[in-house]
Amino acid sequence: MARILGRNVPLPGRPDHGANLQYVANLHRIRRRLRNPAQKSPQNEANLRKKAQITADPVAAYLDAILDSIEDGVLVADHLGHALKVNVAYEHLSGLTKAELIGQNVEDLKRAGLVSSEPVIPEIVATGSPASAIQTTRDNRSLTIDGKPLRDPDGSVALVVLYARDMT
Numbered sequence: 001m002a003r004i005l006g007r008n009v010p011l012p013g014r015p016d017h018g019a020n021l022q023y024v025a026n027l028h029r030i031r032r033r034l035r036n037p038a039q040k041s042p043q044n045e046a047n048l049r050k051k052a053q054i055t056a057d058p059v060a061a062y063l064d065a066i067l068d069s070i071e072d073g074v075l076v077a078d079h080l081g082h083a084l085k086v087n088v089a090y091e092h093l094s095g096l097t098k099a100e101l102i103g104q105n106v107e108d109l110k111r112a113g114l115v116s117s118e119p120v121i122p123e124i125v126a127t128g129s130p131a132s133a134i135q136t137t138r139d140n141r142s143l144t145i146d147g148k149p150l151r152d153p154d155g156s157v158a159l160v161v162l163y164a165r166d167m168t
Contacts, residue, residue, distance in 0.1 A: 073143070073164030079157050081106045081121045093164050095138045114138065120147045125157045134167070142167040 059066070063085070067074050073090030077083050083101045091097055096114060106119035116136040123131045124147045135143045143164045152158040 073162075075101070075162040075164070077106065077121050077160045077162065079125050079159070081119060081125075081160075084159070090162075090164055093137070093141065093143055093166055095141075117145070120145060120162070121160045124149050124160050128157055135164075140168075 064087075067085060067087035068089075070087055071089055073093040074085075074087045075083055075090050076085040082103060082105050086098050086101045091101075094101075094115070096109075100114070101109075106115070106121050109115050110117075110119055117133045120131040120133045128149055128151075130146065130148045132147070133145045135145050137143060144167055145162055145164050147160050147162045149157040150159040150161060
């Protein structure tokens with residue numbers, strides 16, 4: 001290294017000892033962490049958990065494609081009735097786009113006149129059992145809506161999955 005105009009500049013053909021020292025210091029730091037796992041940083045722990053989730057659930061990356069391959073309309077909502085996922089068939093059957101559905105509460109959709117029947121999600125959450133309804137869309141299609149609860153480890157309803165079929 002040479003000092004030129006106040007900067008350290010590596011000379012051609014000569015090893016950069018500063019970079020080597022930094023490499024060795026990083027290597028020692030990594031070896032210490034491997035020997036003493038109690039010194040793991042929260043950021044490293046989060047990265048490890050994230051990597052474990054990715055490798056543990058390869059289906060998650062394909063969830064939208066899986067839902068879109070189903071011929072029935074599928075809408076997944078949380079326990080409060082907010083739409084979280086919608087497949088292409090549900091868009092086609094309901095006449096609503098994903099942008100109009102995702103994040104919206106099904107009761108708000110009823111109030112806005114976008115769906116005709118009372119939402120089954122509140123009933124499913126309250127009773128914890130499956131429910132069905134017949135819904136008329138904006139373009140006068142009759143849909144059979146079947147909903148089923150998905151429970152969290154505590155046993156309470158976490159999500160509701162709605163399946164829609166065209167009856168016309």
